[in-house]
Amino acid sequence: MVDFHRFRRLVSQSRAVAEQRDFRTASELLGDAVLLWQDEPLADLRTAPAEHLRETMSNALLEARKLLVTNRLRLGQHHRALVELEPLMGADNVDETLAQLWMDALCAAGRDHDARKYFHAFRRRFRRLMRAEPAVELPPATPGAGDHATVVVRSSPPASTAPPRQLPKDVSDFTGREPLLAAIDTLIRPDGTGVVALSGMPGVGKTSLAVHWAHRHRHRFPDGQLYLDANAYGPTAPVDPEEALGRFLEALDVPADRMPVGLDRRRNRFNQLLAGRRLLVVLDNVRDSRQARPLIPSAAECLTVITSRTRLRGLTVREGVPSITVPPLPDTDSFALLSRTVGADRADAEPGPVGALARLSGGLPLALRIIGEHVAERPRAAVADMVDELTARLLDADGEDDEEASLRTMFAWSYQALVPEAARLFRMLGLYPGTSIGPEASAALLGTGVTNAEALLDILARMCLINHDTARRYRLHDLLRRFAADRADEDDPDVRTDALRRLLDWSLLSGVNAVAVLAPDRQPVPDLPAATTVRPQTFASDTDAMTWCEVERENLAAASLWAGRHGFDRHAWQLPEVLVERFQRRGHQEEVLPLLKSALAAAERDGHHVAQVGTLNNIGTAYFALHDHANAAASIEQALQLARRIGFAEAEAACLHNLATVHLSDGDAALAARIHRDVVTVCRDTGNPMGEASALHRLGDALRQMGEHHEAAAHYLAALGLRERTGSLRGQGAIHRALAMLYLDLDRPDLALGHGERALDIHGGTRDDPGLCDALITMADIHRRLARPDAALRDAEQATALSLDLADTRRRCHALTVLTDALTATGDEALAACRRAEALALIEEVDDPQMRPIRERLLAVRHAATNARPCPSGAP
Structure with missing residues (x-):
């Protein structure tokens, strides 16, 4: 990642000097940037976030190469431009910018005939694959062009920051749909802008269609693609438009501390940023027009594609948004998709039975994959024999003839074929409040071992009842989740409650173990459950603990909110405690604030005063990190008064410490120093070395601000000794940096150097980005x-x-x-x-x-x- 930051800096510098028409220096900077790329970025990581980041980095490299070629041509270095372009010009390339640069370079080299030949071939290929006219033009002939010819380059330099690339991966076995793809083309404006909505029943392939079309046309949107799963029918509430706009603004590089508050302000900022930019927005799984409307850009240069299970009549009537109903696949395409799953040899040997199964699916891609896996799991059975079996099961659907009921019947085929333990896990997954799950959490749900849970997850994946998210994590289609939740009624209510309590215990205790590694000086979460029925995860290193926090962040938040809604109030306020450390290290504190406020309500319902004090203190800390000192002080003051009322001396000291830190940041160093001295005394009297270290550190900060450098250094060193004894790595790093700044104040950079290097090593090793x-x-x-x-x-x-x-x-x-x-x-x-x-x-x-x-x-x-x-x- 350090090389990528350097790469971005070099590209940024090249743009600046290119604006001054210093194309030679720009080319040198870009050449250095491209040379930083040796192997595939993040090659050892195969998680979904890593895949997304890898794609972002690869796109940034491609844009840098285009800009490098642009500058080569401006310098008349057309032969070098051709050499650098050649590896990028694949046989199926439909990138209009690359095509234009290639033709410019050919003409500049005097190869007009080759340029014309390429132009016509590219135009035919583009029309065939993209069903549109390419935005390229043949350069004017350059008779007599020699080695020093230059060209006027039409391609514009890339934007100042890497554009967002949020599209999910295209479906590998996407089949058919050519008429629909063409219909989308005709409903948008000729320049590829506008709004179009796709509606259809669950499992019909709306998302796959939208994403496939978007990948076909993403080259037309050089300013990027935004994607949102609006979660209309997911395990949690649909995404609020204000939250969705916040996600979009973050992707467009709006910092958290400059994020507008309120739907209207965020929408206005969103439209301001998109003005004049060609950008594609995909709004997937939208519930209704009211959810979608604020998220549609007003910029004329943008295109929005919306998918929903319902026809968005409000958008059609009021805004004139055209709508396409996505029908099931026709028989020929259903047969083709099913043949891919069961294998071409079996399909060729028994085309009639395979066709019968394809028709049985109703043309739903999800159902076709379920049927295909059912057949593929029985390689020695005749397909014809399975047609009668599966048809009989379909006819057992109690006379229901709606499409969703038929799809549920197909789910039942796979479910009924499961071994009992796999079936029980599937039912429990229907109750799972998170978005993705791994073997460890699955083991907690079942009350079994991790190895057994992993084998059962593999069975469910083979039956197409769950989907792989990453190598060891899985997701459920939302309709399958509802089907599984319905089946969970087969279990005794006490069994379901016990399973969910085990999951909450596992999530909480694993998080506590992670925080114990990340921040051993942090106060423990009170009144934890005993680990009698679960085996929480443990962590060998700071990196392992932080990685787990990143992977489970959304699930922990969802579990906390679910717990608060279903009577598990203690878990509801305990779980956010383990997330605070993650947000302090990785920023974006605005995400944890709503969770902490929900936790405070749960602590109040639980009647747990200690929890209320701690949560109020955490809320104040989050506000402070967002530089909202007024709200920070108010929350901490409220926690302080409650701590005094219940006689909680240790918490009172922590609140005073945090309140003094706010005063120090507001410039009142003298008041902060007085409070911190009192906190040091309290911590020593109560035997709290971790609290004493924090207070000594901040007392040193106050004294340094007051110009009392030698006394400040003494307090820093005392705090450093305590943190070394308690094992607080982050705390040690912070004090080393404070000592480095103190020696800079004293004009002793030679003494500051060692402390600064130690701080750098510690914070880099603990993944503490701030x-x-x-x-x-x-x-x-x-x-x-x-x-x-x-x-x-x-x-x-x-x-x-x-x-x-x-x-x-x-x-x-x-x-x-x-x-x-x-x-x-x-x-x-x-x-x-x-x-x-x-x-x-x-x-x-x-x-x-x-x-x-x-x-x-x-x-x-x-x-x-x-x-x-x-x-x-x-x-x-």
């Missing part, structure tokens, strides 16, 4: 003061890239400031001026008194840089 960003900022300052401009630039660039990933505007201001200084030290005053202007604009936007020293620093440097050139227009 801490790592802070350490990189400090190290950039240290290297600059030690006259190491290249090292300062490296760390500042990494900090800037990481601050963008964290969506933290204030950290980004700090990172841009040290990047400005580093660029100035290397003599790149033009880019330094650009970054300085960006930082000043952000500071004005956040309007935070804490940022005033940074603003004054930037203004002073700008005043001194009298020979600085203006920031290139269009630079990021």
